[in-house]
Amino acid sequence: MAETPEQYARRIRTTLGDKEPLTILQATPTKLAALVSGKSEDQLRKRPAPAKWSVAEILAHLTEAEMVIGFRVRLILGSDGVPIQAFDQDQWAKRYGNTATAVSLDLHRAIRQANVELYRSLSPEQWKQFGMHSERGKETVADILTLQAGHDVNHLKRIEDTLGAK
Numbered sequence: 075m076a077e078t079p080e081q082y083a084r085r086i087r088t089t090l091g092d093k094e095p096l097t098i099l100q101a102t103p104t105k106l107a108a109l110v111s112g113k114s115e116d117q118l119r120k121r122p123a124p125a126k127w128s129v130a131e132i133l134a135h136l137t138e139a140e141m142v143i144g145f146r147v148r149l150i151l152g153s154d155g156v157p158i159q160a161f162d163q164d165q166w167a168k169r170y171g172n173t174a175t176a177v178s179l180d181l182h183r184a185i186r187q188a189n190v191e192l193y194r195s196l197s198p199e200q201w202k203q204f205g206m207h208s209e210r211g212k213e214t215v216a217d218i219l220t221l222q223a224g225h226d227v228n229h230l231k232r233i234e235d236t237l238g239a240k
Contacts, residue, residue: 090224133178158205
């Protein structure tokens with residue numbers, strides 16, 4: 075049985091634990107680059123199981139998620155209470171096989187840097203601004219970043235497991 079949106083959010087928050095979200099967000103691009111360093115495209119494109127994403131697919135997913143989250147936060151900052159549309163990651167993933175790993179890494183690093191700079195500039199009031207997610211309901215900017223950091227931790231672990239990294 076698939077997770078509900080509430081179960082997913084709870085699992086991702088648990089994955090984050092007591093780690094500071096902005097610290098995780100800032101460190102992820104460097105960790106990703108280190109994990110894939112020296113690996114061939116074939117290694118990065120090999121799926122660990124038929125229904126599991128390859129490392130290259132995870133990198134493409136993280137890059138697209140970074141674009142979406144940055145856009146959502148900017149929407150919220152421009153219009154408190156704005157509707158936030160969910161997306162079907164499995165539908166999006168159908169395109170991931172054509173994305174070069176180096177492109178995903180470079181794009182993720184650049185967008186993440188821009189987003190982290192934005193997050194560091196926010197006032198305490200802006201962290202409380204919210205959007206209405208179509209599946210999860212009210213999410214503040216702080217909630218979104220907590221989920222994003224937990225999402226990073228989750229996928230970093232999956233990449234480590236897939237590559238046998240420690």
